[in-house]
Amino acid sequence: MLSYRHAFHAGNFADVLKHSVLIYVLDYMARKDKGYSYIDTHSGAGMYALQDDYAQKTGEYKDGIGKLYQSSDLPEILNEYISLISSLNNNKSLEIYPGSPGIAKELLRRQDFAHLFELHKSDFELLEELCQRWKKSRVYKSDGYNGLLEQLPPPTRRGVVLMDPPFELKEDYVKSVKTIIQAYRKFSTGTYLLWYPVVKRSYIEAMEEQFVSSNVRNVIQLEYCQKQDSDEYGMTGTGLFIVNPPWQLLGESDNLLTTMKEKLGNKHSSYTARQLIDE
Numbered sequence: 001m002l003s004y005r006h007a008f009h010a011g012n013f014a015d016v017l018k019h020s021v022l023i024y025v026l027d028y029m030a031r032k033d034k035g036y037s038y039i040d041t042h043s044g045a046g047m048y049a050l051q052d053d054y055a056q057k058t059g060e061y062k063d064g065i066g067k068l069y070q071s072s073d074l075p076e077i078l079n080e081y082i083s084l085i086s087s088l089n090n091n092k093s094l095e096i097y098p099g100s101p102g103i104a105k106e107l108l109r110r111q112d113f114a115h116l117f118e119l120h121k122s123d124f125e126l127l128e129e130l131c132q133r134w135k136k137s138r139v140y141k142s143d144g145y146n147g148l149l150e151q152l153p154p155p156t157r158r159g160v161v162l163m164d165p166p167f168e169l170k171e172d173y174v175k176s177v178k179t180i181i182q183a184y185r186k187f188s189t190g191t192y193l194l195w196y197p198v199v200k201r202s203y204i205e206a207m208e209e210q211f212v213s214s215n216v217r218n219v220i221q222l223e224y225c226q227k228q229d230s231d232e233y234g235m236t237g238t239g240l241f242i243v244n245p246p247w248q249l250l251g252e253s254d255n256l257l258t259t260m261k262e263k264l265g266n267k268h269s270s271y272t273a274r275q276l277i278d279e
């Protein structure tokens with residue numbers, strides 16, 4: 001039984017980190033003409049109305065995209081993110097917010113192809129509708145971990161994978177890293193982005209350890225914590241492991257994370273950007 005709906009969380013501080021980095025990576029891939037595959041293992045609905053009951057119930061977007069949308073003094077990486085969202089809103093007030101497939105739909109070119117996996121019935125239907133006229137995409141109502149392994153290596157040997165599980169189940173922490181390690185064996189030059197929530201620090205340390213003791217090379221880790229680690233219920237921070245990142249991303253992410261702390265954070269907020277495993 002799947003209960004997670006991303007509509008409650010769309011545009012929150014975790015989406016700011018994940019989506020600004022995703023846009024940076026997809027822009028980087030488009031510097032070469034050769035097509036690439038984008039594989040989204042946990043896609044969600046793809047587009048969210050911020051005035052609907054889900055987003056309004058939590059109001060999480062107000063402390064994420066809501067605080068950045070009208071800002072002018074942003075670093076380049078956040079400018080690209082805001083300008084994509086602004087254009088989806090016809091450069092007017094913030095009403096809709098894209099999920100990762102919505103972002104990919106804007107940035108992939110005719111020579112690129114998207115494989116989008118989503119298990120939740122309602123979100124799958126919304127995603128299908130979003131992608132109806134997007135010829136270079138395929139939407140699967142099946143497990144994204146297995147689906148990823150079936151799609152590798154991509155035909156053009158260029159690819160970006162976003163793995164963004166709900167982490168409702170504790171097993172997602174181990175399974176997500178394990179699947180990336182398996183995927184890397186089939187396609188070691190791909191760029192892999194694995195998103196995670198900071199709910200319990202020991203889970204994240206275990207993921208780091210799993211990566212470090214694997215054969216995967218060139219991994220960076222970006223993390224933004226809104227609050228200090230805590231044993232109480234709830235997400236205090238968020239992070240990304242990125243395998244084979246664009247070479248300037250680690251430097252750029254310093255600007256991104258500093259701005260997130262300045263604009264979204266408080267005196268307890270903190271961030272890390274580090275090379276977890278060398279090339």
Ligand SMILES: C[S@@+](CC[C@H](N)C(=O)[O-])C[C@H]1O[C@@H](n2cnc3c(N)ncnc32)[C@H](O)[C@@H]1O
Pocket residue numbers: 002004005006018041042043044045046098099100101117118119120123142143144145164165166
């Ligand atoms: C965090 S949301 C995805 C958000 C999306 N990537 C974005 O950035 O907009 C996780 C999604 O994964 C779906 N899901 C859960 N387990 C899955 C699985 N094994 N395979 C594919 N989708 C799954 C959930 O229904 C949920 O919609």
